[in-house]
Amino acid sequence: MPLTRDGLIAGLSAVADHMETVADVLNTLDGQLGDGDLGVTMVRGGREVKTVLADLPPEIGESLMKVAQAFTRVSGSSYGTLVATGLMSAAKATRGRTEVPWSEVSGLLNGAFETMKARGKAELGNKTVLDTLDAAAKATNGLDDPRAILAAARKAVAETMDRMRQTPAQIGRARIFADKSIGLDDPGMVAFAEMLKGLG
Amino acid sequence: MPLTRDGLIAGLSAVADHMETVADVLNTLDGQLGDGDLGVTMVRGGREVKTVLADLPPEIGESLMKVAQAFTRVSGSSYGTLVATGLMSAAKATRGRTEVPWSEVSGLLNGAFETMKARGKAELGNKTVLDTLDAAAKATNGLDDPRAILAAARKAVAETMDRMRQTPAQIGRARIFADKSIGLDDPGMVAFAEMLKGLG
Amino acid sequence: MKKILNDPFHYVDELLEGLVAAHPEFYRRTGIGGRVIARPGEARPGKVGIVTGGGSGHLPVFTGYVGKGLLDACAVGDVFASPSVDQMADAIRVANGGAGVLRLYGNYGGDIMNFDMAGDIVEMEDISTTTVLLTDDVASAPPAEAEKRRGVAGMVYAFKIAGAAAETGADLGEVTRIAQKAADAVRSTGVALTPCIVPQAGKPTFSIAEDEMEIGMGIHGEPGVRVGKLEPADRIAGEMIDMILKDRPIRPGDRISPLVNSLGATPPEELYILYRTVKQRIEAAGGEIVMPLVGRYATSMEMVGVSFTFCWLDEELETYLKAPAECAFWRV
Amino acid sequence: MKKILNDPFHYVDELLEGLVAAHPEFYRRTGIGGRVIARPGEARPGKVGIVTGGGSGHLPVFTGYVGKGLLDACAVGDVFASPSVDQMADAIRVANGGAGVLRLYGNYGGDIMNFDMAGDIVEMEDISTTTVLLTDDVASAPPAEAEKRRGVAGMVYAFKIAGAAAETGADLGEVTRIAQKAADAVRSTGVALTPCIVPQAGKPTFSIAEDEMEIGMGIHGEPGVRVGKLEPADRIAGEMIDMILKDRPIRPGDRISPLVNSLGATPPEELYILYRTVKQRIEAAGGEIVMPLVGRYATSMEMVGVSFTFCWLDEELETYLKAPAECAFWRV
Numbered sequence A, B: 001m002p003l004t005r006d007g008l009i010a011g012l013s014a015v016a017d018h019m020e021t022v023a024d025v026l027n028t029l030d031g032q033l034g035d036g037d038l039g040v041t042m043v044r045g046g047r048e049v050k051t052v053l054a055d056l057p058p059e060i061g062e063s064l065m066k067v068a069q070a071f072t073r074v075s076g077s078s079y080g081t082l083v084a085t086g087l088m089s090a091a092k093a094t095r096g097r098t099e100v101p102w103s104e105v106s107g108l109l110n111g112a113f114e115t116m117k118a119r120g121k122a123e124l125g126n127k128t129v130l131d132t133l134d135a136a137a138k139a140t141n142g143l144d145d146p147r148a149i150l151a152a153a154r155k156a157v158a159e160t161m162d163r164m165r166q167t168p169a170q171i172g173r174a175r176i177f178a179d180k181s182i183g184l185d186d187p188g189m190v191a192f193a194e195m196l197k198g199l200g
Numbered sequence C, D: 001m002k003k004i005l006n007d008p009f010h011y012v013d014e015l016l017e018g019l020v021a022a023h024p025e026f027y028r029r030t031g032i033g034g035r036v037i038a039r040p041g042e043a044r045p046g047k048v049g050i051v052t053g054g055g056s057g058h059l060p061v062f063t064g065y066v067g068k069g070l071l072d073a074c075a076v077g078d079v080f081a082s083p084s085v086d087q088m089a090d091a092i093r094v095a096n097g098g099a100g101v102l103r104l105y106g107n108y109g110g111d112i113m114n115f116d117m118a119g120d121i122v123e124m125e126d127i128s129t130t131t132v133l134l135t136d137d138v139a140s141a142p143p144a145e146a147e148k149r150r151g152v153a154g155m156v157y158a159f160k161i162a163g164a165a166a167e168t169g170a171d172l173g174e175v176t177r178i179a180q181k182a183a184d185a186v187r188s189t190g191v192a193l194t195p196c197i198v199p200q201a202g203k204p205t206f207s208i209a210e211d212e213m214e215i216g217m218g219i220h221g222e223p224g225v226r227v228g229k230l231e232p233a234d235r236i237a238g239e240m241i242d243m244i245l246k247d248r249p250i251r252p253g254d255r256i257s258p259l260v261n262s263l264g265a266t267p268p269e270e271l272y273i274l275y276r277t278v279k280q281r282i283e284a285a286g287g288e289i290v291m292p293l294v295g296r297y298a299t300s301m302e303m304v305g306v307s308f309t310f311c312w313l314d315e316e317l318e319t320y321l322k323a324p325a326e327c328a329f330w331r332v
């Protein structure tokens, strides 16, 4: 069964709920390198998204656009805008369709990666969510089973975090504390990993 | 021998010199109840007065006026203005004379007291220099020997300070710290006592 | 709190040097020791001069309010210290355009003695002077002794209103009458959260505990009426307004200009938070707000704290308050 | 440092409430969550709109500079946090008089992402937009990476100059060109002596030792180029000017407007002490001073510290800088 409106609602709802449980962890992590608001951003975004889920249309593209807009409504922080940017990119790629085959997920992740990279003017290797997103897109390439996709994405994200932990942050607020960031996970990467975890 | 220009110069010079040695004491005392500048005021005033001594005219009134003006030139603090006010009152009372009999000192002190009281809008008993000045004027009443005058004034000032030590300050900056002022000598009284001490 | 300065004993002279260098169109330095700030150019013949004076460390008060439609000259003391008699006399001389000079300043002992003495001196030069003292700080003495109250931010209104009156060519008696009317129309109170540092002392001359505030504290740290725990902005505002209105209630229809003033470090953000309550309370009492002022109008260097001033206006005062005026810190 | 506030999470909304209540002649609140401050009334048809946006806690920046001859609208974030995309989109919409909108703001990552995204959104509504980023803080990146520099007090010049150009009826391309020219003409650097308190955090987010200062520190506490013992004012000024002039030397005949800006708590007294050195150095290098600004133009609430900005003027920029403009915090 491909991705439909109902599957989307179930997934987003699960992710939003999971965010409530990891907010403190994300705030603390972000606080060590930035302004400590990443948990707040994700919780606020998640809550606002949940308010629109019931009214999502069958069309996936339009649904994703509504979800993206919900996110931008409540968040001023970088990560919120990046998430919304990624969602909008996926919305454009799925416009007019009520079903999206799972084999397209890798491409959607890559599309999100590309537009978020452009929006944030960051590069691969800057130790941001982009590194994990790119890894997930590549690791899921060719897969069409949702469970396999999730497992591959998680593994790739975890590996990327391990690999980059000892490198300094090079963009965003954390860049200011580049030295301090060595040995610490990038908060945005952790938030991405937690979103995947929330999917089940 | 009555008071002449030369006697005035000798006296003022001695007082000015003495001020240099008590500046710290006066600053500290004033600092406990006010802004801690009374020593500075007296030293600055004394130094400026010394610059005009050589050019004082034989006329006592005019000389005292020049001394008063020297004091106002350098001092913005209350005590400086009060001292200058007292000197001006004495200047008016001795205008046109090159000799002033010692028997007039008590009256000059009283005149200074009255004008300073008017200038500062203070009352007897407010625990200010006025209380000691009034006591000195009264104690020297009828005396015409400079040594006797000085001794009587000193004694009266010391007694007044003893008498008023336990009362609260009621005017000027020290009024703000009225409670704290109980048990402490009024800085202006101490400065007056030191001026008398400087006279020999 | 930290300060940016050179030799603390040159603090005032250096700041005056910078002030006139930055704003030669508004200020010039003159008088003994350069301690008089005056408008550029000669006093306008026939115009009543208005002088003020007092300790430094309160910018824009006092010096800053020299300007067209405001003051003519100011005698500048060291930080929190009176100017000398001679400096005051020089300020009066430079402000004199032949029509006499109003001395308009705060009710502080040292300033009064020196300004009185300066008046005696210039009298011998045939300059007639009058005096109006600002006594707007309701926290500094009870109503029965209102004449003992200190002058604080309310003097800004007196400067503005008297300055406008003088600009019209009114004579000394008239300018004095209007200045006194303005002085009588203002009520202020303040709250301090931290002290400030007098440069020559190098450290705060008093202290307030980390979680406390002092309602009614004077701008030099004179003790207030109540030390208490730091409270929410709305409650602080409420208590300060209560103090003012206890002294002079608002009657329906009263026209009031409120000044929400930072004592220095408190940022405008917080003044606007406080202004909400000021507006609510004045309007709730049936008053009408005219020309509200929010900003730094009378300070104590880097002190954290605020003051409120209410100026009750009648037609005459309102006209003068709204008349054009200009200095480096304020333009109407 | 202490703050006067109610619920820290209402800090920004309450200050905006107070701001528009105090100055309805300059500001109105609109947009999603009331987080857009705009001039009163509709956008002038045919006039290019200028919007800015950014975190709160910098008054008069950003919101304060909405006004005639200045900005049309501002999207207001929480203290030191970006406004949301939708708030920025609303700011653009309200500023749009049909002739397009210039986004003019500081080079901060979050703001850029959000403003870009807001631009994408309003593009679909046929509003054309352009962007000019302020990158005046020479301490924040070396000359080779000048485009990575943060925007600080220099934006005041860009607001003023671009605002004046827009007021003349110039089209979007022209207003953008002039704004970029102004952005290119400014160089700034700062020194911080104490941090400030972000209300929601409740305590300083960084610290500076009691006897130290940090040269080049950013207005949110971004690390500077040198931490050192607190030095005399003249030396601090000298070092800051050296940094600016190393980046752009003064040539004889250069016309420069210098801004000596308090980051919050530092009082005007100390700005004037610093201004002496600014004037000496510009004139010693053969430059000419035009319209010097001394005061609080871009702050970080109650932070102790100062920044210097030099704006190199040509005839065009000077004309626009001197053109009339008015907001609650500044009048030209």
Ligand SMILES: Nc1ncnc2c1ncn2[C@@H]1O[C@H](COP(=O)(O)OP(=O)(O)O)[C@@H](O)[C@H]1O
Binding pocket: A030, A034, A035, A036, A037, A038, A041, A076, A077, A078, A079, A080, A082, A116, A119, A120, A121, A122, A127, A128, A129, A130, A171, A172, A173, A174, A186, A187, A188, A189, D109, D110
């Ligand atoms: N320009 C950028 N490009 C890509 N990712 C970024 C960028 N800036 C921030 N991020 C990501 O966002 C995370 C921080 O998010 P958030 O706390 O919302 O930022 P802020 O509060 O600084 O605006 C970082 O850990 C990083 O993964």
Ligand SMILES: Nc1ncnc2c1ncn2[C@@H]1O[C@H](COP(=O)(O)OP(=O)(O)O)[C@@H](O)[C@H]1O
Binding pocket: B030, B034, B035, B036, B037, B038, B041, B076, B077, B078, B079, B080, B082, B116, B119, B120, B121, B122, B127, B128, B129, B130, B171, B172, B173, B174, B186, B187, B188, B189, C109, C110
């Ligand atoms: N109004 C006054 N009337 C009489 N004496 C006064 C008055 N004010 C101050 N004094 C005297 O002056 C002394 C303080 O002098 P000074 O330190 O010069 O004052 P300040 O620095 O507060 O202006 C007091 O101890 C008191 O004796």
Ligand SMILES: [Mg+2]
Binding pocket: A030, A034, A035, A036, A037, A038, A077
């Ligand atoms: Mg963050």
Ligand SMILES: [Mg+2]
Binding pocket: A035, A037, A076, A077, A078, D081, D082
């Ligand atoms: Mg943030």
Ligand SMILES: [Mg+2]
Binding pocket: B030, B034, B035, B036, B037, B038, B077
């Ligand atoms: Mg003293």
Ligand SMILES: [Mg+2]
Binding pocket: B035, B037, B076, B077, B078, C081, C082
């Ligand atoms: Mg004194």
